[in-house]
Amino acid sequence: MEIKELGEFKLIERLTKDIKPTNPSTIMGVGDDAAVLRYADKETLVSSHLFMEGIQFDLTYIDMEHLAYKCAMVAMSNIFAMNGHPRQIVVSIALGKRINVTNLDQFYVGLKAACAKWNVDIVGGDTTSSYTGLAINITCIGEAAKEDIVYRKGAKPTDIICVSGDLGAAYMGLQVLEREKVVYYQQVEEFNKKLKEAQADNNKVKLEALKVERAAIESFQPDFAGKEYLIDRQLKPEAPGEVLQQLREAGIRPTAMIDISDGLSSDLKHLCKEGNVGCRIYEDKIPIDYQTAATCEEFNMNLTTAALNGGEDYELLFTIPISDHAKIESIKNIRQIGYITEAKLGEYLIARDGNEFQLTAQGWVE
């Protein structure tokens, strides 16, 4: 169904009718000028993310359900990175002309799945049209006790630098998706060329054969064999809430923390800048999945660069006092990759061969 058949108000009603807040902090969710929340004993955490078609996502290889799930997880990830609990999201969406009601229903399926995972309420938003692509903004609101909040600043010399999970996989997943996209469009281009020639010649035999070829292209299956984990990390990232639970159980409170969205290198530089410290990390300590390594080799790409600068890992990067060294060893999903130094010692990666390389930051502006 086209969105214009439904109209704005019926559309919003359709999307939000079965949304029932479950958090005690949600007093009033969707349906008024603003959501009403109550955070009496805790600090309120707020973070906002904007996702633009063609920049943060490509609808060629992510469907609306995964897209919504990813956007919500990215927004929640920032609340976890403060050692907080996400509780509500507010969702703004600008709909490109190609988006129909079914697409939007799928979007809400993904949104609700992400929210269900972390018991987060959808409490409001804004829906508008767009002359160009799809744009999505998610504001995530969460809570934390004052004494639990972990800021980016706070790392001290001798603190151990830790990361959860593994790095570079989402970035390599993107490379695989991009490659398959190119393969697909090459097939389409070649097909169109052949079709044009056959039409010009009015060659009926060829035209008939091309029908079969068209069907084959239409049922194009990208080749993700042996790369399933990478695709999953790119299209279905998970916010790192479980890591915080593990840290709490182990009695560890990080001194500084950030989620890895821009890449280990950039995000570690943020921690160093905010804490006015330096760092040393070891190339051979960076956790990397087997599929990431194998695909880097296949693509002839530098593995450490993928892990350092790839981004979109949504793992936690944090520092702990050296005295917690023994405690952290028991958590199998966390790796110690280096240590904090005085600021004057700079920010360096120590390569496998012992050489030191200065860490460089990368943003979206190249």
Next chain:
Amino acid sequence: MEIKELGEFKLIERLTKDIKPTNPSTIMGVGDDAAVLRYADKETLVSSHLFMEGIQFDLTYIDMEHLAYKCAMVAMSNIFAMNGHPRQIVVSIALGKRINVTNLDQFYVGLKAACAKWNVDIVGGDTTSSYTGLAINITCIGEAAKEDIVYRKGAKPTDIICVSGDLGAAYMGLQVLEREKVVYYQQVEEFNKKLKEAQADNNKVKLEALKVERAAIESFQPDFAGKEYLIDRQLKPEAPGEVLQQLREAGIRPTAMIDISDGLSSDLKHLCKEGNVGCRIYEDKIPIDYQTAATCEEFNMNLTTAALNGGEDYELLFTIPISDHAKIESIKNIRQIGYITEAKLGEYLIARDGNEFQLTAQGWVE
């Protein structure tokens, strides 16, 4: 300066370096994964708005400073519409290719001016690039005592329907801007045609004359004489915070309230639906400025339609108990336009001639 010369992190630093939170509820503003707020004794209000280039704004006639001011005011308006106080905003912006650092500086000038007006802190956001146009999302966070919050629901039969300010002006301002845009582009088109002809003939006299004409077009001044108020209402709307102050001073607590963004008709229908009531409003009671009326006549447009369905008024529409009738009369900026009825009596406008017309809603989907 081009944004790519600066890079993402330096850009954010440049834009946020002199932002100093002043609200006691702002514990930590810009610079971490999330803002940290404290609303111990009050309810937290959250509202989000997405503004897309070509839909909500046209950079042909709004500059970056006014655009930011307007976006911030629109977001704050929703907090006022709950009878709350806006305290923080979180700003996400996706930058189209044409936006340079100076444009973005201007955007922040407008943002800061809007925030200064209502003592609101900028506490965070997200900056990204855009392949297409500019996209802006503003999340406004505010506070209200539990007993002060006014919801959309709550209107009861016999309640008086009130509006602040006057209606239809922003919409007519848009019509004037659109007209001047057309005038300008006609001049450009005619000029280009003449230039092409003169170039084809290599007519040096004509080419010389066209230089003068080009200068005239480049210094094109739109004709806003007698329409200044309309332009102001369209390009520089103000959030209706002062009205709430007046109501408090008069000892009036509205039973239901909404800000008029979609148009009186749509927004009144929201109040009726949420409160499960009907309404009667009188055409001759709707407050309309002289410039709005004069311009409607000039444009041969229906004045009541402009006031009912124009939208972007950012005035408050609210209901009060009939017992507050005398109290409200002392507030000169507020007009009583009708009354609430039982739901079964429907939602009607009573025209000047006594005829009744059913109110119809309009959203952005036509």
